[in-house]
Amino acid sequence: MRRSIVNDPDDLVAEALEGLVLSHPTMLELDAEHRYISRKQKARDKVGLVSGGGSGHEPLHSGFVGTGMLDVAVSGAVFASPTALQVLAGTKAADAGRGVVQIVKNYTGDVLNFRIAGEISGDDAIDTEIVLVDDDLASDTGEDDGPGRRGTAATVIVEKICGAAAENGMDLQQVAAVGRTVAQRSRTMSLALAAGTHPGDDEPQFTLDADEVEFGVGIHGERAQRRIPFTGADELIEQLVDPLLEELELGRGTEVLAIVNGLGSAYPLELSLAARALHRRLDTDGITVGRSLVGSYVTSLDMHGVSITLMPLEDELRELWDAPVRTPALTW
Amino acid sequence: MRRSIVNDPDDLVAEALEGLVLSHPTMLELDAEHRYISRKQKARDKVGLVSGGGSGHEPLHSGFVGTGMLDVAVSGAVFASPTALQVLAGTKAADAGRGVVQIVKNYTGDVLNFRIAGEISGDDAIDTEIVLVDDDLASDTGEDDGPGRRGTAATVIVEKICGAAAENGMDLQQVAAVGRTVAQRSRTMSLALAAGTHPGDDEPQFTLDADEVEFGVGIHGERAQRRIPFTGADELIEQLVDPLLEELELGRGTEVLAIVNGLGSAYPLELSLAARALHRRLDTDGITVGRSLVGSYVTSLDMHGVSITLMPLEDELRELWDAPVRTPALTW
Structure with a gap:
């Protein structure tokens, strides 16, 4: 409920x-x-x-x-x-x-x-x-x-x-x-441990078994192509990152901008763990995280899950990213 | 779960x-x-x-x-x-x-x-x-x-x-x-619609009936003195604000700093609604919100709830509040 x-x-x-x-x-x-x-x-x-x-x-x-x-x-x-x-x-x-x-x-x-x-x-x-x-x-x-x-x-x-x-x-x-x-x-992969619940509803958009994770979930609660076993944070994040590396064909020495995004009710300790797992996974491939955001920026009500977004950086994009910004949710 | x-x-x-x-x-x-x-x-x-x-x-x-x-x-x-x-x-x-x-x-x-x-x-x-x-x-x-x-x-x-x-x-x-x-x-009042769950546990620290709200909950899941009926956002927030106004003896014309704080899994739409309710409640007493923060700043794992903090402002405190800050979670 x-x-x-x-x-x-x-x-x-x-x-x-x-x-x-x-x-x-x-x-x-x-x-x-x-x-x-x-x-x-x-x-x-x-x-x-x-x-x-x-x-x-x-x-x-x-x-x-x-x-x-x-x-x-x-x-x-x-x-x-x-x-x-x-x-x-x-x-x-x-x-x-x-x-x-x-x-x-x-x-x-x-x-x-x-x-x-x-x-x-x-x-x-x-x-x-x-x-x-x-x-x-x-x-x-x-x-x-x-x-x-x-x-x-x-x-x-x-x-x-x-x-x-x-x-x-x-x-x-x-x-x-x-x-x-x-x-x-830019490419993103998302997973959910629990779906979100529409305001006014009692029940979430879908339910999972205790050993299931929705792998590839959408931000409106779109069901994924598949479910994967529930495992530790490192293994979950690796499974998000691997298809991104393959799709973006990121080689050693690449510098990326990464977003570790909470989908609604993932709390900061969980997101910090996800960020650590991401850094470690990329490190083994010789890829560096040049810039990153870790927080809940694109949510799906109270969905409990996380997404990883990667984009290879180059000078112009890095400069534009670093330029001053002043909004309610992003300021530097 | x-x-x-x-x-x-x-x-x-x-x-x-x-x-x-x-x-x-x-x-x-x-x-x-x-x-x-x-x-x-x-x-x-x-x-x-x-x-x-x-x-x-x-x-x-x-x-x-x-x-x-x-x-x-x-x-x-x-x-x-x-x-x-x-x-x-x-x-x-x-x-x-x-x-x-x-x-x-x-x-x-x-x-x-x-x-x-x-x-x-x-x-x-x-x-x-x-x-x-x-x-x-x-x-x-x-x-x-x-x-x-x-x-x-x-x-x-x-x-x-x-x-x-x-x-x-x-x-x-x-x-x-x-x-x-x-x-x-400064004084704070908190309520929870659902308790948080320790990492590794399956079950939350406590459970509530569908018509109950834990009123005065602590940030470690300390049980409150009492439970109140589950109602709409405006009424819930009023019940948090009223004892603060009484305790702080805030009169008409007072300017306050307010924190509308999510306790873990309250999502931004809910916190914006809580902020609106706070402004409307204070407005009826002729109290203005001079400065505010709305977000999840002091959480209790994934507890679903909100707290309201009020502090009457004066010039020195306002100036110190407005001074530049640059941290992961607060920047201006």
């Missing part, structure tokens, strides 16, 4: 956005009608950045609005895309005259609604470019006509690096290009 | 500290023998700050080591005090020639071991002062001879403000005095 700290679950997203803005009154502003969060101090003379998607993945996306990252984040209901009209309003709000990059996780509803909003924005003479994030290796179905890999924790890297590129004065095509480079170089 | 991302539970703390330092290689350093984390760049010519306690409350204390906050954090086993010898080693490491303030949550073991370490440090000509944090209103037993109120989330405020005071060049007595002022002005 999982109960939630909510009032009416139907009001959850609206109330949470209100709470977020009340907690960051000098940094954020809320458009309650269209449910988007924007910077209180609007940026000028730079490419705008809008992202968004279903709620339940916080701090993504609303926690990444601020200097050096997003201009606007649009929130749908829990695990549901915002509407095209919401995205349109958010895209207009993000525009400062130099066009808008829309950062979109690869889910059918999100892609559709951002695309429609982008087309309508064109009627208002706002140029838009979509950067699609599709890092989730477990949902790679190869050459078929399916929706392709889902977008998960690499979204944080795309939003951070595009944010820095936009602040640096790059134009619309350049910001979109660097975002696509990040998306193309 | 709750399983954890661990290897051997006996190795959990040592491995997690290693993972934390690997994740922040330019900021932190580990003394593996004495299990303390210190700043990689040692501070000079300032009062040293050491804190510590049982593990399982991360990011407290190790996540608050860095510029503008702690010099050293000493880790005990899960929910167990570090030994006096560990604290002694940490206290020596924190000393830069101007004495050391020891920030101690009010638990019998911690108080004893920090006190012994402080006495032995004196033999090495290191002056020490203890700042005791005892903000947990639920454990207030009045005038008796018991251990008194426990220390919980106000520790973050004490560590931040003493950190700034030390960086500003205050001397040992001044830093200790400002820390005691913060501790004396």
